[in-house]
Amino acid sequence: MPSPLLSIRDLRVDFDTDAGTVPAVRGVDLEVEAGQTVALVGESGSGKSVTALSVMRLMSGRVSGGRIDFRGKDLASLSEPEMRRVRGGQIGMIFQEPMTSLNPVFKVGRQIEEVLALHQQLGPAAARAQALELLERVGIPSPEARLDQYPHELSGGMKQRVMIAIAIACRPALLIADEPTTALDVTIQAQIMVLLRTLQRELGMAVLLITHDLGVVAHFAERVNVMYAGKIVEHGSVRDIFKRPAHPYTRALLGALPDPSVRAQRLEAIPGRVPSPAQLPAGCAFCARCKHAFEPCPDRLPPLFEVEAGHRAACWLHDAAPRGSC
Amino acid sequence: MWRFLLRTLWQRLWLLVFISIISHAVIHLAPGQPTEVDPMNPMMKAADIARIRQAFHLDDPFYLQYWHWLGDLLSGELKSFRDGLPVLPKIWDRFKNSLPLFLSTTLIVWTLSFPTGIHAAVTRGSRYDRATTFLAYALISVPGFFLSYMLILAMVQIFHMPVIGLRTFGSEGSPWHLQVMDRLWHLVIPSLMAALTGIAVLSRYVRSQMLEVIDQDYVRTARAKGLDEDTVVYGHALRNALLPFVTMFGFLVPGLISGSVIFEQIFAWPGLGQLGYEAILSRDFPMILTLNFIAAVLTLLGILVSDVLYALVDPRIRVE
Amino acid sequence: MTTPAETALPNAELLGAAETPFQQVWRTFRKDRLAMAGLYVLIALIALALVGKLLTEWWVVFDPTTVRLPDKLRPPFSHASSALAADQVPPLGVYPFGTDELGRNVFARVLQGSFVSLSVGIVAVSISLVIGVTIGGVAGFYGKRKLGPFGIDSLLMRFTDIVLCFPTFFLILTVVALLPPSIYNIMAVIGMTSWMGTARFVRAEFLSLRERDFVLAAQALGLSEGRIIFRHLVPNAMAPVLVSASIDVAYAILTESGLSFLGFGVRPPFATWGNILADGRNYIFDAPWLFAIPGCAILMVVLAFNLVGEGLRDAMNPRLRKRAS
Secondary structure: OOOOOEEEEEEEEEEEEOOEEEEEEEEEEEEEOOOOEEEEEOOOOOOHHHHHHHHHOOOOOEEEEEEEEEOOEEHHHOOHHHHHHHEOOOEEEEOOOHHHHOOOOOOHHHHHHHHHHHHHOOOHHHHHHHHHHHHHHOOOOOHHHHOOOOHHHOOHHHHHHHHHHHHHOOOOOEEEEEOOOOOOOHHHHHHHHHHHHHHHHHHOOEEEEEEOOHHHHHHHOOEEEEEEOOEEEEEEEHHHHHHOOOOHHHHHHHHOOOOOOOOOOOOOOOOOOOOOOOOOOOOOOOHHHOOOOOOOOOOOOOOOEEEEOOEEEOOOOHHHOOOOOO | OHHHHHHHHHHHHHHHHHHHHHHHHHHHHOOOOOOOOOOOOOOOOHHHHHHHHHHOOOOOOHHHHHHHHHHHHHHOOOEOOOOOOEHHHHHHHHHHHHHHHHHHHHHHHHHHHHHHHHHHHHOOOOHHHHHHHHHHHHHHHOOHHHHHHHHHHHHHHHHOOOOOOOOOOOHHHOOHHHHHHHHHHHHHHHHHHHHHHHHHHHHHHHHHHHHHHHOOHHHHHHHHOOOOHHHHHHHHHHHHHOHHHHOOHHHHHHHHHHHHHHHHHHOOOOOHHHHHHHHHHOOOHHHHHHHHHHHHHHHHHHHHHHHHHHHHHOHHHHOO | OOOOOOOOOOOOOOOOOOOOHHHHHHHHHHHOHHHHHHHHHHHHHHHHHHHHHHHHHHOOOOOOOOOOHHHOOOOOOEEOOOOOOHHHOOHHHEEOOOEOOOOOEHHHHHHHHHHHHHHHHHHHHHHHHHHHHHHHHHHHHOOOOEEOOEEHHHHHHHHHHHHHHOOHHHHHHHHHHHOOOOHHHHHHHHHHHOOHHHHHHHHHHHHHHHOOHHHHHHHHOOOOHHHHHHHHHHHHHHHHHHHHHHHHHHHHHHHHHHHHHOOOOOOOOOOOHHHHHHHHHHHOOOOHHHHHHHHHHHHHHHHHHHHHHHHHHHHHOHHHHOOOO
16 A cells, blocks of 8 residues: 555654643644545644644644654655755645735735745746636636735635645645634635635645534545544544544534534533643543543553544543444 | 825824924923023123013013014024024034934944844844843943943044044045045944944844744745745845834934934034034023924924835835 | 644643733743843842932931042042041041042942932833823723814824924923923923823723723723723733833933933932033043943943843733743
8 A cells, every 4th residue: 555645653742831841742643645635623722733833844842753754755854955845845734814824015926926936946927827827726806916916905715715826836745724714704614615625636635634623524524633632532534433433522522513403402512621731641631521531541541442444542431432322 | 005195294294383382382481581591691781681582572472482483483584592693504504514423323223233133033042142132231221421431432542533523623625535534434433322222222123023023924824835044034024024114214313313412512523412502501592492393393304204115115005 | 713823832821820910920020030130230229229328318327428638539449548537537448439539439429329310210200100101091091082173092192293203302401401400300301201102002002901891891880981991901001011111210310311411410419320420521531430430330220120121021921921942
């Protein structure tokens, strides 16, 4: 079997703060095959953005363990110039805040042409033509005029489309999308996700989608990784996860989704708070908020058990996971 | 953009009017008559005093005095108390002397502050950053005249650099290129001294602006594109960090003029500052008044220039 | 729901400790060695100033006014000559900072000057704070209301802009030279010309605070406006004001010394550091300590105020609390 496009093994990232070293990512394994859409789901503070940024080596924390392989090469072994060629050229990234992610003093066209000139050495005329085509591709109306406009003249949704255009300009093999729709209106969210899916199919791109929105995951991802407090607690295909969530955290997340077909349901909130990274228990991090916690949970960290083919969960109770109920 | 400019111009004109009123008010609120104690001329007779009072309308009510002053000023007729000569030509004369000093000080401040500030921001926490930070604080805290005298001691005894006046005494007869060089040589120490505090303050501000900009999302986007660090810092970040400095132009002027009062005393530079000092010593009201007013007007001009530059440079205003 | 930026580090809340804002600021402030050094110097200065006033005016141990002609212009650490009368001999028979052109004990004068310089700085800044907070607060809170055809905010801010156009030092010099010489005049004038920065900060804080929910809640509870301003808004807006205050004291002390240097500062026999500097100017080649010592004293004190002010600013700025790593 060919090796996956992106392979993260036992990634550990620490932050050095005033109050000591804080582990943000504590041993994450994650794979993305070529052309696949993989979702990384979790609450704020779970470490998912840190994981994504580590792939691009854009993060200010310290990688203290593990490796990240892209196309078979260990990214950490690349020199900085080599890494820069990867960024934008082979891996594109879009961020959460389109309003502030574009440079306000440069025209839109210039910001797209910049990446084309850098990685494909296109001259100004060729770059402009390409930029125009890209704007059309991402569905921006009157693209010719937009090229000469400044970011503040565009709406949030359009700015995000421009960001996508910049990210896919060089036809990267992998697109990392860090909460691309969180800051947008709901209707625009749907449009952007549809655009991403179209682009993915047209370009044969793999997408690593970071989000906390399970609805988006259900519609657009093939595989899901659920992250909690710096570790992956469950992963599998979207179908398996949604039909048969094995980890109590995943089940709680799904249980918190309102089901329009059920009348008068009570929304299940998860009691408690995400533990601070500096005060994690030795065992399962979800233990304090878990309905089913029992004797081994606080002290022994559960490994990822295989629930079924391609579906793993890190819970001592995995055997007892009943089908469909909680 | 034009609407923006016209609007600011209109506002600044009103500022001008109010500045003139306040200038006038300040002088006249101070107790003590201008002809009471004149250290320059202990032999003034009562008749002379009465004559002066009449010539300068000092017995008229407050608002009439304002009106007279304004009229005299704008027609060029305003005369100094000290010797009855018109005020404006004197100011212009001294201004011509002060201008090279102002210009060279400003030049030194702006060319030295930006590289140091940017480098400190980019290498945040390094020895360079910490050293320049401490140096900046020290320079801000030192009384300007103190440092100047200490340096004069050093410069005169070690380097034999000129520290007095505009030019070497008696050099008017020399060929013009020698004169120019002589005057430039005389400019060095005074403008350096006057510039030191400015450099300290401005470079700190540059540093903090750069730090703020470097944290912005669009800088992260630039890195995600694969751009090298120099392009990210000097191409993307700097351009944004520089915007606020365009607006600071105007507010440099009061600092220059205030500073000139002390520095021109120290270096015996016959400029605006000295003129002001002499005017204060001799209670020459029209002169003091006009100087304050002119200083404020210069500031206003500077602010106007800033407004125009800012409108040109920030696309958010340019394309409205 | 936003994810924390990848560079944001967990602060005390995430780490589980419950701290008051004051404790948070203090904890960050303590880490800044320069700022702490400044703080120690300030504490020493205040102690010295108070003790100095005591020891030079009431319970005279170091006498700043005694003229000792036989002992003119003695360098630091020199001993008193035997030609002195018994009551003229300084404590321990030594002049720690030497003597000036009239044989006065420079140490005593510097000591006396510390109290004067410090009080000029503090009183002047207090005045400027009162003016600045009032103007900035009114502009920020009542901004949109109109007084005649003009909004209160634009009126007050235009006024502030006007005053900013004047060369401050020149203005101060003008007024001080025209008024009868008195230390209170100097304090007042410096105070009345340095409020502009504070006013701007306070206005900015009030403008942003005014929209916050807790203000709406207070209004919904029917609290009077005055009460909202004083008990709710002002404490929150104090942070930049404190920073500004510290730096303004530094500036006031510098200004006072500048005024004295030009001959318009506090008059003799009061000794301020600026005075001593001005007198010492004439003897700079023969007796450089007369000039250097008060100059260094001013430098140290002003530097301390500046460091503390900047340290406070860094400690109170949440974004700057993260370290580059």
